[in-house]
Amino acid sequence: MVVIEDKLSLLRYNADAETHIRVDSARCRTCPHHVCTHICPAGCYTLSDDSEILLSYTGCLECGTCRVMCDQEAIDWNYPRGGFGVSLRYT
Ligand code: SF4
Ligand code: SF4
Numbered sequence: 001m002v003v004i005e006d007k008l009s010l011l012r013y014n015a016d017a018e019t020h021i022r023v024d025s026a027r028c029r030t031c032p033h034h035v036c037t038h039i040c041p042a043g044c045y046t047l048s049d050d051s052e053i054l055l056s057y058t059g060c061l062e063c064g065t066c067r068v069m070c071d072q073e074a075i076d077w078n079y080p081r082g083g084f085g086v087s088l089r090y091t
Helices: 004-008 025-029 065-069
Strands: 012-014 021-023 045-047 053-055 075-077 085-087
Touching (some): 021 053
Antiparallel strands (some): 012 085
């Protein structure tokens, strides 16, 4: 059985100092479902105790799922700059 945590541990990252995903926190405050906290395979989105969305972009797998699933138009998503981001070839 494939365990996703085992696969994730094989990835390499070259994190950019600047995020490639920007979230409109004002829209998140009125979001009825916070689906991003459930669908990101890397767990990049979490909900703080005071109901703010926190994003940890450095672990992003660049799958684009959050961009597709957020129906509140709150996510501005781009690929990282060249040379930065995740390397999948080690999995
Ligand atoms: S689904 Fe979109 S609007 Fe809702 S909390 Fe996540 S990023 Fe914000
Ligand atoms: S692109 Fe994929 S891995 Fe990256 S934050 Fe969105 S859902 Fe998570």
